Amino acid sequence: MPTADIGGPPSRRDQAWQLLTEWTKSESLRKHAMAVEVCVTACGEAEADRLELAGDERARLIELYSTTALLHDFDYERHPTREEHPFVGVRELERLGWPAEMRTAILGHAQYSGVPRVTHLDKTLFACDELAGFLTACALVKPTKAIADVEVAGVRKKMKDKAFARGVNREDVIQGVAELGVDLDAHIGFCLAAMKKRASELGL
Numbered sequence: 001m002p003t004a005d006i007g008g009p010p011s012r013r014d015q016a017w018q019l020l021t022e023w024t025k026s027e028s029l030r031k032h033a034m035a036v037e038v039c040v041t042a043c044g045e046a047e048a049d050r051l052e053l054a055g056d057e058r059a060r061l062i063e064l065y066s067t068t069a070l071l072h073d074f075d076y077e078r079h080p081t082r083e084e085h086p087f088v089g090v091r092e093l094e095r096l097g098w099p100a101e102m103r104t105a106i107l108g109h110a111q112y113s114g115v116p117r118v119t120h121l122d123k124t125l126f127a128c129d130e131l132a133g134f135l136t137a138c139a140l141v142k143p144t145k146a147i148a149d150v151e152v153a154g155v156r157k158k159m160k161d162k163a164f165a166r167g168v169n170r171e172d173v174i175q176g177v178a179e180l181g182v183d184l185d186a187h188i189g190f191c192l193a194a195m196k197k198r199a200s201e202l203g204l
């Protein structure tokens with residue numbers, strides 16, 4: 001979802017989108033990046049409210065959340081192994097001058113990296129990554145394939161169904177929510193609401 005060209009230098013979000021699409025040709029991986037972005041950005045907005053940030057400070061925080069989420073798996077298509085993902089991508093992000101807070105959060109979202117999740121951004125990315133994928137899967141099995149038709153209770157039921165969306169690690173979702181210090185139903189509801197608001201961009 002590139003933003004309209006209104007002249008001037010490209011935004012950081014546009015730069016992140018360009019980097020993502022340069023490295024990632026898979027439509028489903030791009031959609032995953034967008035779904036995680038939608039959830040993480042909504043959490044960033046709530047955090048900016050909590051911190052009572054305004055103006056540039058608020059915009060910078062939200063941009064950091066949005067770009068971190070967009071880029072968290074950008075190297076995965078080229079470097080899917082545990083030896084390389086997300087380490088190759090993080091080195092490239094450093095070379096390109098993306099901030100340390102972003103790189104630490106991206107390292108932290110891979111449990112096996114050993115990098116602890118300390119900041120709100122670190123914890124948010126981890127708490128939204130698998131969940132965004134799971135919510136997308138819940139939408140795609142609806143006859144309408146619409147996220148609008150997905151409800152929290154149905155998501156909780158599907159989380160117990162081991163045969164459904166096997167690729168999504170439920171333990172990571174539960175651990176992520178616990179680390180973030182929020183209630184599981186509340187976090188699912190919050191991410192669902194964020195995805196519903198931007199359903200057309202997500203093709204859901």
Ligand SMILES: [Fe+2]
Pocket residue numbers: 032036072073129130
């Ligand atoms: Fe991811």
